[in-house]
């Protein structure tokens with residue numbers, strides 16, 4: 001997995017919002033990091049990584065996310081549904097980034113095609129460094145040590161070095 005920093009940048013690159021007001025910023029931030037809310041489900045049962053890279057990291061989950069955004073917009077009588085597509089792009093950018101990130105803990109990859117198969121998938125080549133977040137049965141407390149490590153700091157720097165210039169270039173292109 002990438003860090004929230006990499007995922008947020010990926011979300012803003014793929015689902016570039018039409019404006020940088022607080023609503024769009026919050027929405028893309030949420031969409032880009034939504035798959036990793038599976039950590040919260042794990043924390044609730046006392047095993048931080050229990051559900052990580054499972055259903056929330058599937059194309060089906062991204063479709064459900066888009067449907068939920070659509071329903072919320074409809075209920076608010078919105079005239080624009082741009083958020084459905086941009087949110088979907090940000091969500092899928094998360095899946096793509098995780099697919100091309102080293103995964104050193106078994107099972108490697110994620111359940112991309114859940115619920116049709118529970119098999120884990122990862123790209124044949126990986127580029128980004130994995131963010132360490134403890135073992136499968138670790139509690140939230142036990143996972144904190146690996147999360148705040150120098151290894152993870154290096155991983156975040158690599159994400160910034162690759163994704164920040166792309167993001168800044170896109171902003172520059174928009175203005176010229």
Ligand SMILES: [Zn+2]
Nearest residue numbers: 001035036098
């Ligand atoms: Zn993830």
